[in-house]
Amino acid sequence: MIDPVMALLTAGAVCLGAFLMFWPEKGLIARLRWSKDTGKRVLMEDALKHIYNCEEENVTCTFHSLAGALLKEPNQITPIITRLESLGLLTISGQGFQLTSEGKNYALRILRVHRLWERYLAEETGVPETAWHEQAEIKEHIFTEEDANRISRQLGYPRYDPHGDPIPTASGDLPPHRGRLLNNFLEGDIVQVIHIEDEPSAVYAEIIEKGIYLGVQIEISKKLKNSIHILVAGKVQTLPVLLSGNITAQPAPEEQKIEEPLQSLSSLKTGEEAEVAGISRACRGAQRRRLMDLGIVPGTVVSMVMTSAGGDPKAYNIRGAMIALREDQADFIHIQPFKKVN
Structure with missing residues (x-):
């Protein structure tokens, strides 16, 4: 004989499982479909970006070059290209692929987010610069145009990213390449x-x-x-x-032009003093602001007071305060000989 309680519980579990699986927009099936669709979109956007870069460098983009950029087999590229062509984002010829004006604008929007986010990481965070590109590769597929505009406004509408690449404007204009x-x-x-x-x-x-x-x-x-x-x-x-x-x-x-190479603060020996000439441009964001908050600005006189038992960090006298700085921090601070005025 079937236990009615167990039957009820079993039926409830089955219904709940079905609901969780087929729940519109949030169920397992919907999430898997979203994941699959998002993966396809990311591949298409990466393809557009690669083709744009090829055109900028006057290099012909082919199935093989695109497959290498996307880490796919050449036969896996065909559906991506077919879809981009059907969307009016590129054309196919014997010379390879060429972006349409719509395709170029789409690629520029991706590049804009990527380079703005790298600039944000450089100026506003302590993320190591070797990690900027990888993180921007993710954000470029997530951020909306409104997100990009907000970040650009927050950063003061920068023209170049921290690597020197031009950042497209909201209208798709690019500052000139230099050097x-x-x-x-x-x-x-x-x-x-x-x-x-x-x-x-x-x-x-x-x-x-x-x-x-x-x-x-x-x-x-x-x-x-x-x-x-x-x-x-x-x-x-x-x-x-x-x-x-x-x-x-x-x-x-x-x-x-710097005729004589500047030394770094880390070169000072115990008892020596010098004048701050500036902070290296390699020091950015929160770390740069912290050094400036400590009074490390051009003209400040600093002296090396003592070294820790392990040799790092070292203690410096900066504007009457004893400040401990690691060697990698002191390397960012440029100094010049301090000339006392009689």
């Missing part, structure tokens, strides 16, 4: 870095490790067939062509 590749300068030239390509990420990380960032001055000391020797922040660095080809620069303005 030329570091490889194209001559020995003895003093240049200012205005763009660093952030892909591949491993190459970008290696460039950053060599102390190269937007705004830094570089002197081309020697050019070889497969590398160039540069002087940056008083240190000699060797850049393989793979690295130097990812750096864009322009001649340093005469009034801003």
